[in-house]
Amino acid sequence: MSTRAKKSPPRARDAEATRALILEAVGRLLVREGFGALGVNAVAREAGVDKVLIYRYFGGMDALLEAWGEDPNFWPTVAETLGEEPEQDAANLASGMLKRHIQALRKRPQTLEVLAWEATTRHPLTSILARIRETRSEELMAALPTGMFSPEVDLPALSAIIGAGLQHLLLRSRTVNVFSGIPISSPEGWQRLEATLDVLCERIFPVEPRTHRGAK
Incomplete structure (x- = not known):
């Protein structure tokens, strides 16, 4: 009878560390080479792990990218x-949300790099991240206080217009210093933009308090 000890299964802590290595490798590959570089073999090489572990912990490339996109480090939570x-x-709720969203994305340079790749690349995997962002947007709309916003304002459409403009400025700030006379690569420039968001929201939305969050 062999005295060699049986190989024990990996501990949960080791599994979590390996999952984290793999997810970090996805982010690095996306920033450096874009969606075209993503694949099980490439991610495994980048993470320094056997590709079998990617299938074990994530099931495949689609599920891996979905796990990466759902991580709060990629996209701001509700x-x-x-x-x-x-x-x-x-007015203050709308401008506050927009400003917090800007500040959250400015703290995520990796996310901005990935968004830049996504804006210029058509790839089957890009739809996964787009779906995650749409789900977060729907969850945010559902979490807003009932009755606070005027039904005359199409809030999702307004959010799309303003959000797209802000995202464009964030992406441009990676490569240019000034946009339309605003120093978008500096904190002072973004302070001007945030102050203008306050004015814009005051013009669009009523300023009087209405219902509290969650009220029916």
């Missing part, structure tokens, strides 16, 4: 955008 104590009138 709680992060709403804030701990959301404002109690429509």
Whole structure:
């Protein structure tokens, strides 16, 4: 009878560390080479692990990218955008959410790099990240206080227009210093933009308090 000890299964801590290595490798590959470089073999080489572990922990490339996109480090969560104590009138709530969203993305340079790749690349995997962002947007809309925003304003459409403009400025700030006279690569430039968001939201939304969050 062999005295050699049986090989024990990997500990949960080791599995978590390996998953983290793989997810970090996805982000590095996306930033450096774009969606075309993503594949099980490439991610395994980047992470320094056997590709079998990618299938074991994630099931495949689609599920791996989905796990990476759902990580709060990629896209701001609903709680992060709403804030701990959301404002109690429509104008301040709207401008507060927009400003927190800007600040959250500015803290995620890797996300901005990936968004830049996504804007210029058509790839089957890009739809996975787009779906995750759409889901977060729907969750945010569902979490807003009932009755606070005027039904005359198409809030999703307004969010799309303003959000697209802000995202474009964020992406441009990676490569240019000034856009339309605004120094978008500096904190002072973004302070001007945020102040203008306050004015814009005051013009669009009523300023009087309405219902509290979650009220029917």
